[in-house]
Amino acid sequence: MAVFKFASCDGCQLSILNLEEDLLALGQALDIVYFPEASSAMRPGPYDIALVEGSITTAEDARRILTVRQQTKRLITIGACATAGGIQALRNWADVESFKQVVYPSPEFIQSLSTSTPISEHVHVDFELWGCPIDKTQLLRVLTDLVSGVQLRLPGDSVCLECKRRGNVCVLVAKGLPCLGPVTRTGCGAICPSMGRDCYGCFGPTEGGRKGPGFPPNTDSLAVRFHDDLQLIPIEVLRRFRGINGYADAFKQEGEKWERKK
Amino acid sequence: MAEDTSKARTISVGTIARVEGEGALRVTVKDGAVQDVELKIFEPPRFFEAFLQGRHYEEVPDIVARICGICPVAYQMSAVHAIEQVFGLQVDGALRDLRRLLYCGEWIESHALHVYLLHAPDFLGYDSGIAMAKDHAAIVSRGLRLKKAGNAMMTLLGGRSVHPVSVKVGGFSRVPSRRELESLRGELLWARDAAVETVRWVAGFDYPDFLSDYNYVALAHPDEYPFNEGDVVASSGLRISVNEFEQHFTEHQVGYSTALHCTLHGASYLVGPLARLNLNREHLTPLARQVLVDTGIALPLQNPFHGIIARSVEILFALEESLRLIERYESPPAPALPIVVRPGIGMACTEAPRGILYHRYEVDADGVIRMVKIVPPTSQNQSRIEQDLRLFLPRVLDRSNEEASLACERVIRCYDPCISCATHFLNLEIRRDQ
Numbered sequence: 001m002a003v004f005k006f007a008s009c010d011g012c013q014l015s016i017l018n019l020e021e022d023l024l025a026l027g028q029a030l031d032i033v034y035f036p037e038a039s040s041a042m043r044p045g046p047y048d049i050a051l052v053e054g055s056i057t058t059a060e061d062a063r064r065i066l067t068v069r070q071q072t073k074r075l076i077t078i079g080a081c082a083t084a085g086g087i088q089a090l091r092n093w094a095d096v097e098s099f100k101q102v103v104y105p106s107p108e109f110i111q112s113l114s115t116s117t118p119i120s121e122h123v124h125v126d127f128e129l130w131g132c133p134i135d136k137t138q139l140l141r142v143l144t145d146l147v148s149g150v151q152l153r154l155p156g157d158s159v160c161l162e163c164k165r166r167g168n169v170c171v172l173v174a175k176g177l178p179c180l181g182p183v184t185r186t187g188c189g190a191i192c193p194s195m196g197r198d199c200y201g202c203f204g205p206t207e208g209g210r211k212g213p214g215f216p217p218n219t220d221s222l223a224v225r226f227h228d229d230l231q232l233i234p235i236e237v238l239r240r241f242r243g244i245n246g247y248a249d250a251f252k253q254e255g256e257k258w259e260r261k262k
Numbered sequence: 263m264a265e266d267t268s269k270a271r272t273i274s275v276g277t278i279a280r281v282e283g284e285g286a287l288r289v290t291v292k293d294g295a296v297q298d299v300e301l302k303i304f305e306p307p308r309f310f311e312a313f314l315q316g317r318h319y320e321e322v323p324d325i326v327a328r329i330c331g332i333c334p335v336a337y338q339m340s341a342v343h344a345i346e347q348v349f350g351l352q353v354d355g356a357l358r359d360l361r362r363l364l365y366c367g368e369w370i371e372s373h374a375l376h377v378y379l380l381h382a383p384d385f386l387g388y389d390s391g392i393a394m395a396k397d398h399a400a401i402v403s404r405g406l407r408l409k410k411a412g413n414a415m416m417t418l419l420g421g422r423s424v425h426p427v428s429v430k431v432g433g434f435s436r437v438p439s440r441r442e443l444e445s446l447r448g449e450l451l452w453a454r455d456a457a458v459e460t461v462r463w464v465a466g467f468d469y470p471d472f473l474s475d476y477n478y479v480a481l482a483h484p485d486e487y488p489f490n491e492g493d494v495v496a497s498s499g500l501r502i503s504v505n506e507f508e509q510h511f512t513e514h515q516v517g518y519s520t521a522l523h524c525t526l527h528g529a530s531y532l533v534g535p536l537a538r539l540n541l542n543r544e545h546l547t548p549l550a551r552q553v554l555v556d557t558g559i560a561l562p563l564q565n566p567f568h569g570i571i572a573r574s575v576e577i578l579f580a581l582e583e584s585l586r587l588i589e590r591y592e593s594p595p596a597p598a599l600p601i602v603v604r605p606g607i608g609m610a611c612t613e614a615p616r617g618i619l620y621h622r623y624e625v626d627a628d629g630v631i632r633m634v635k636i637v638p639p640t641s642q643n644q645s646r647i648e649q650d651l652r653l654f655l656p657r658v659l660d661r662s663n664e665e666a667s668l669a670c671e672r673v674i675r676c677y678d679p680c681i682s683c684a685t686h687f688l689n690l691e692i693r694r695d696q
Binding site for chain 1: 305306307308309311312313315317318321324325328329330331332334375379380383389390391392393395399402403406407409410413420421422423424425427428430434435436515522597671680
């Protein structure tokens, strides 16, 4: 197994190290041969499994991911950046040249693409792990399934189901908070409502929760509820959808709809 | 990879391991003397300061956490304190204690990761903590369990350890009951003993004899070891309030790096555990002082390789502090203070595991962010790391290319650089003109 990093915060790689005692067991079940953040031993490919963290934001990285793909049997993205472009995909709706000027006194030295894009826009991805950060239990399950030759599958339904199982009072209904739980993929354990606040969509849009596999979530109805009942103005609705996973299809489209209304 | 020609000698190592983020080091050697040292950070820029403009202040803790997966709490803490300054809000009592407690969790998690998995392998001769575990299973397990204790505190207070969700301007979205906090006590008592063992263990390592004359910079608070509050002080004698930070510390860009370099009155300085420990030793606990005496460690520490000792002492301190805070905890009347939005500018500096982290925000009357400036610890240490490499390199120039490169990597790891924060992994290249 190899672990690669592109534009990211390192939090998903840290989730691997956070496996703690399971990390040592993992080190025995799998040969981790390339993981620069954790080890100086860096062996060249080919690799059976590559975990990829981060999004593509530079021309060099767009070339590097092609090399990773060529060397890898099963490529798995870990986290919101690799799977949907990440928070840094907010640049996709902005002028990157002006962004450079905000951050750097000499913007001409900064090599950066005008977009932050998910790995799947560049190469074939075998499986995607959502989350900002990924859930380490989901990661462990996927790795165990890979080693055992089981078909990879993770639930794609909404945070609401998990939230109900935990016995939380609905923060949207009871507190009037603009919770993204109804349209957000399960996996985090419904931690935001459990901590008394609204879900902000770290695990990206649900899949197949409404009409079956391949169908997007009903973001339209939720957005209207935010606007009509919770009195959010269009730019506030836009900000809800254009966040950590703002470049994921369903959230992207809903956000753009409200951008036109503002 | 080594290349020898009659004219020039270039050494380059693909990637420096066990640091967070991506970068490179280029060293130019001419006639046996070190010419240039460039710590080149090529972690792609993510432009946080730019896309925060136009976001609502309530979204800031969730967004800035994403600058760094290793120290998200630091980003959240500097942000909420700066925005609270704009709104004229002072968070005290149990809410202040809970913020210290959350920060203790992050220090323990981040320091235990660096001490056991990233740095100790250098002293014991392994490629990684996982490889080290094959011969030192009990020690690595102790480190992982320590780290887990820190993560457990963060998970209880913040919902999860990477990018916690409960921090907000004015307090928290939810606060724990006394009983919930007490559930941590048993493991924290074990961890305190394990932290004492950690200090004794690292004190016995073989350290290169390398002393440097540092200008240490850290927060200092009259009553306590600093986390969220205090003046910015330097061992050179400077003492300023956080609001004066930008009058003394200036960032400038170098062509070879996507991280900005920050200097104090034009000169390099050092932030992080060594600086904090040296400048705040009077606030150490009796147990931490006793362990230092027993192990023969005298402060101030002036050897960058002793960073691992400073981190271990801080793990011990953070555990004792956590136990103290839990002991006196009474649930606050509300999880957060009420907020009245008003426009203005606010600054804050807090002690991230790797050193001071400065934030400045301009907020408008609608609570929308108009301007952000963030100065992370690694960009502050960058010039000092280059300077130390320049001082260290003559010792290793007679060695083979490969050995010299490995020695430089070890120097860099002492500072626990977090390059994702500074932009922003390392490639090492030594050019030798002979």
